[in-house]
Amino acid sequence: MFKSVLSRVQSKWKSYRHRFVPWIVLNLSKNEKTLRKVSGRSHDKLVPDDEVTNNLLRLFWFLHGRKSCQTSSVLSSNDHEECRTGEACVHDAMLRSLGFCIHRMPSTLPFAGTGVFVTRGVVPKGATIAMYPGTIYQAYEPILLQSICNPFVFRCIDGVLVDGNDKGISKMVFRSCSARDRLGPFLTSDTSWLTANPLNPLAVGQYVNNCSNEKSANVCYQEYEVPSHFPLELRQYLPNVNYSQETQKPLRCVVLVSLREIEAGEELFSNYFTIVH
Numbered sequence: 001m002f003k004s005v006l007s008r009v010q011s012k013w014k015s016y017r018h019r020f021v022p023w024i025v026l027n028l029s030k031n032e033k034t035l036r037k038v039s040g041r042s043h044d045k046l047v048p049d050d051e052v053t054n055n056l057l058r059l060f061w062f063l064h065g066r067k068s069c070q071t072s073s074v075l076s077s078n079d080h081e082e083c084r085t086g087e088a089c090v091h092d093a094m095l096r097s098l099g100f101c102i103h104r105m106p107s108t109l110p111f112a113g114t115g116v117f118v119t120r121g122v123v124p125k126g127a128t129i130a131m132y133p134g135t136i137y138q139a140y141e142p143i144l145l146q147s148i149c150n151p152f153v154f155r156c157i158d159g160v161l162v163d164g165n166d167k168g169i170s171k172m173v174f175r176s177c178s179a180r181d182r183l184g185p186f187l188t189s190d191t192s193w194l195t196a197n198p199l200n201p202l203a204v205g206q207y208v209n210n211c212s213n214e215k216s217a218n219v220c221y222q223e224y225e226v227p228s229h230f231p232l233e234l235r236q237y238l239p240n241v242n243y244s245q246e247t248q249k250p251l252r253c254v255v256l257v258s259l260r261e262i263e264a265g266e267e268l269f270s271n272y273f274t275i276v277h
């Protein structure tokens, strides 16, 4: 009797595949209506991986071109004017390559801290609108210390965890893994998401808030494996790194994909709860 109740509870818990465990425990009862249901792992993808790759490459080549342009000493004065530096420059690159800009700002929800907004352009449905940065832990790897009081630990469908906290021990772990994995002159990940001005402007997905009964989700999470043909010189813009150097699998990233057209001024809302049948 006890065993059967326990196994029913266990199977119900296992079907809650995401996303932020402390949030689920505290808020599930308030937000039952906002559950997202998918009928299997393969059905959790809104757009094919190739499309995500193409979106990322479009932005990253643009950022890379701008970087080379800034370091070149043979620019005309016009080129120099084109090549503005810092935050304005990366957002310009985003607008030109993807057709929209996103920014972190105070959320429209009370007591929800920071959120992410579309600030310029229009995001079409199915676009890769943000990335969830952080250290990647395989399901069997220890994350206890880093996960204490950490609302940024994201759980993938297969149990892989992404620690997107840009402070404290999480920040130190990311920096150290990123330095460890560089290949000679090539950086294979980007640490600038740990600052206020990420080099890759998509890398703010960890600040997207949960939808509510009033504000429905306009983006969803999608797991993405970086393909082996991803150019080495563009990996420096990827905001993820493996915790363990021994991980043999392709690098896991999590992207946020738009569920509908989103206009400038709208805040992004995801769904922290997904049930996999």
Ligand SMILES: C[S@@+](CC[C@H](N)C(=O)[O-])C[C@H]1O[C@@H](n2cnc3c(N)ncnc32)[C@H](O)[C@@H]1O
Residues within 6 Å of the ligand: 020, 023, 107, 109, 110, 111, 112, 113, 114, 115, 151, 152, 206, 207, 208, 209, 210, 211, 212
């Ligand atoms: C992954 S973080 C999102 C970023 C967070 N807004 C911040 O400023 O750090 C998750 C935390 O955001 C807050 N949050 C997310 N969605 C919310 C909502 N709909 N209402 C209130 N707080 C929310 C909760 O504190 C939650 O633990």
